[in-house]
Amino acid sequence: MIKNPIFKGFNPDPCICRKGDDYYVVVSSFEWFPGIPIYHSKDLKNWELYTHVLTDTKKVDLRKLPSAKGIWAPCLTYCEDEELFYVVYGVMNSMNARYFDVNNYVVTAKDIKGPWSEPVYLHSSGFDASMFHDNDGRKWVVSLEWETRAGYEKPGAICMVEYSTKKKCIIGYPKRIWSGGTDRGCIEAPHLTKRGEYYYIMCAEGGTGYGHSVTMGRAKEVWGPYEKDPMNPILTSVPRDFNERQDSDHLKPKYFNPESKLQKSGHASYIETPNGQVYLVHLCSRPFVAELRCTLGRETAMQKMFWTEDGWLRLEGGGNLAKEYFEPTNLPEVKMSQIPNFDDFENDTLGIEYYAPRIAPESFADVTARPGYVRIRGQESRCSLNEVSILAKKLTTVYATITTKMEFTPEVHQHSAGLIMYYDNMNYIYLRKYYSETLKHSAISVIYLENGGKTEFLNTRTAVDDQPIYFRLVVDGRKSYFEWMYWWWGRTNRYNK
Structure with a gap:
């Protein structure tokens, strides 16, 4: 069956x-x-x-x-x-x-x-x-x-x-x-x-x-x-x-x-x-x-x-x-290729499973500039209805772990990049790296949007170095949380939502 x-x-x-x-x-x-x-x-x-x-x-x-x-x-x-x-x-x-x-x-x-x-x-x-x-x-x-x-x-x-x-x-x-x-x-x-x-x-x-x-x-x-x-x-x-x-x-x-x-x-x-x-x-x-x-x-x-x-x-x-x-058909069974759980961005083109809101993901996501990486060019805010640089995959289960390694050096407070769980432009939760003028340093924090109302969790604001960093999202049924760590660390920091 x-x-x-x-x-x-x-x-x-x-x-x-x-x-x-x-x-x-x-x-x-x-x-x-x-x-x-x-x-x-x-x-x-x-x-x-x-x-x-x-x-x-x-x-x-x-x-x-x-x-x-x-x-x-x-x-x-x-x-x-x-x-x-x-x-x-x-x-x-x-x-x-x-x-x-x-x-x-x-x-x-x-x-x-x-x-x-x-x-x-x-x-x-x-x-x-x-x-x-x-x-x-x-x-x-x-x-x-x-x-x-x-x-x-x-x-x-x-x-x-x-x-x-x-x-x-x-x-x-x-x-x-x-x-x-x-x-x-x-x-x-x-x-x-x-x-x-x-x-x-x-x-x-x-x-x-x-x-x-x-x-x-x-x-x-x-x-x-x-x-x-x-x-x-x-x-x-x-x-x-x-x-x-x-x-x-x-x-x-x-x-x-x-x-x-x-x-x-x-x-x-x-x-x-x-x-x-x-x-x-x-x-x-x-x-x-x-x-x-x-x-x-x-x-x-x-x-x-x-x-x-x-x-x-x-x-x-x-x-x-x-x-x-x-009940399945009585047709001969033919296996089909499946989307891998891991992507090292070694191919010359972006995978078929990637989407972006309203625009082609290839217009801002480049897999040829640096083999083994996808280079994302930032555009408008995540709330925009025009041109937003969100490289997305469909979530197919409420029990999932998503991990990415990111290299990014923000220079002004408008610069940010990170990992997002995105429903639409009015509802999302976002673990980001950005430049904090308060800390005078690169930092990470969590932003949450519900029905257009934005909450920036200032208690999550943490200064970080400009070196490779891992971001992780864990979806566990009704609960979800973010984790982050430097690539060389053996421990993680967690933000619950």
């Missing part, structure tokens, strides 16, 4: 695609760059971080976007007739006054590793857009039409519009086709597929919080009308029924289910293997209880499914509660 989640840590809104014997999953990347990670597998058991779709900051500008905006809910599909991969994605620019200003684009590539085409603008009528390639060669874009008007159900309905590959634009305006398969409300994340004589629509309902779920409908015509799956929702973390169509709150903490190992299960897509096995990927979270805080963010899980004789998709083993374990 395989244990969920399959992609731990910040890996939300998965979309799965198959080309021949290769399986790919894309996830949301929000303000982080490079954008839209692609994971690859041959057996749906062993996965590797394979490439990214958005690697050129000239094609997508994320600077100055608030945290949690940026790239939302990419959709990856493969058109066999054209031998082309398609990725549809949205750039969420603003949610002020609940207007949700988003621009949706599509890019294509012959090879999953690119090069990807120039982005083609689709529309700005809503988010979670995806593309369906029909048997007759026509292409359809489905998305949530974000509702802003008073007196109308929020967030809106699922809409569809045709896309012209010749004109590289949509034809007309999106039209409503589906309002959901339950009364949970907050519908989003539509995907269209076709099997036999039916078109199937798969959506998320109940909000992205604890009432999240996966629902389906089907129709014999692409425009519908779509009939509801009688078992909706087909997957969730909270199986009981509830009617919250008039409640636009997407978090719904009251629906936390202590019986479920995976919370917030929803936002899904599925594939079939050549031998007819069906697997579905979906979003999930694993919060601390009773705080209900999801420290690792939203993650990706997988479930084994099957088609019933009357043409509905069901969870293997029965029920609709997301399972912590699922």
